[in-house]
Amino acid sequence: MTGIEAVSLEKAIVHKVGNPTRGEELKLSANPLTLNDEIVRGLLTRYFLAPFNEHECYHFTHISDLDMNEVYTYVRNIFEDPANFHRESVFLAQLLYNKSTHARVKEGELYVVLFDKVPFEGEEKKAVGIFKSETKETFLKVFPHGAGWEVAAEDGVNINKLDKGCLVFRTNESDGYKVCVVDNTNKQQDAQYWVNDFLQVQPYTDSYHHTNQALGLCKLFIEKEYAEKFDVSKSDQIDLLNKSMDYFKTKEQFNLQEFTEEVIHHPDVVDTFMDYKRNYEANRNYAIDESFDINLVALKKQAKVFKTVLKLDKNFHVYIHGRRDLIERGYDEESGKKYYKLYYEEES
Incomplete structure (x- = not known):
């Protein structure tokens, strides 16, 4: 605030x-x-x-x-x-x-x-x-003592x-x-x-609530259910995260049927998403409307936690913003290591 x-x-x-x-x-x-x-x-x-x-x-x-x-x-x-x-x-x-x-x-x-x-x-x-x-957190208190200083530990509340x-x-x-x-x-x-x-x-079931919860639902589904049930790569997850966020950024109103058709596509994945949505709502004791105005404040908040970074061991971080077709995943039998091949036009 x-x-x-x-x-x-x-x-x-x-x-x-x-x-x-x-x-x-x-x-x-x-x-x-x-x-x-x-x-x-x-x-x-x-x-x-x-x-x-x-x-x-x-x-x-x-x-x-x-x-x-x-x-x-x-x-x-x-x-x-x-x-x-x-x-x-x-x-x-x-x-x-x-x-x-x-x-x-x-x-x-x-x-x-x-x-x-x-x-x-x-x-x-x-x-x-x-x-x-x-x-409670431990804080150090420095105070004068004679000709010098002393340090004492005190437990207190972090006001941040x-x-x-x-x-x-x-x-x-x-x-x-x-x-x-x-x-x-x-x-x-x-x-x-x-x-x-x-x-x-x-x-309150307003546009902020629905936007915030719908994006939270998408993020959890992609990171957990989608990854577990369909054996997809991390880059595929990031691609679906990007498509979900792009939908909310380019539309003024959310429509569930349109979202599943344009973003999720595959019937089996759509069915799994709808099941996950019903369980998500039941566990939290509220429903996300099938159609609502997209709230820009909630969109901005959720955009901060949509992680689209592909972490490869401790050596590389690849930021993926779109174009899943320009990323190729494979396995090199000679080295015994997995690899990604990236296609691009310019380097900056």
Whole structure:
């Protein structure tokens, strides 16, 4: 998130949340933090807000009634009356503690923060932030001692690495607010307690979401399923990655049937792709529309992770941008090594 220099950090509190299955405790703070130091306030604001992508929005959900989503209710109470801040932060800590029973869940600090003037969708919004730091790093502290200096090691939180976060903007209340989420730890499907069990959020099904998820689906399919089931070379994978990205770059709207016909071609591969898409959606509990407008922000984000580099041992990296027909793969029996032959017109 950018443009956060004018954000006002109004209130913040820290609670210690352990894993009850390991006998770790829940330690609740009696008072909010005293933040008189403007430098510390600015560092905390950047630590909390910088990692978020404001284009990737979620909303609170519940299987029967939105009001039964506890995080949604506690945050709404803070928005309605900031005097409720401490009480609701305690409820949030107690709820997270009860959800932290998976073996992979680490003990950490839970921060609950009330912000004002957070830039979002061209306006300045009130926002409630819920953050958890789980990863500790060792820092060296150099300090004067007599006529010289001493060095000591201290464990602390790296302010450039937010482990988990949730930023709730005061907008779209009846639909479960607009929420941004960060989860950089416990990404395994069986340990996503932060998103699924604690927050209970789902993505807004807008053009950004569909573009982002469709490209993510294509990338995973090509790198895993396509490679495993059809015994294709790395250059063939890169070729299909390039064709997929080119489709999104040259079209204004995605159409599933058109995409499979123009990019994937082969009926067996198309059938496997459609099966993979259904499993992908079922595992993530959302559907990708068969037709949607292509979002340029999501396209730019995904383009950064579409790797089109052919790595040959530790000697060569070949960047492939297109024209699979100009690459020839073979095996040299005399040397016992595989080779690639590249055809080109000019060298630069």
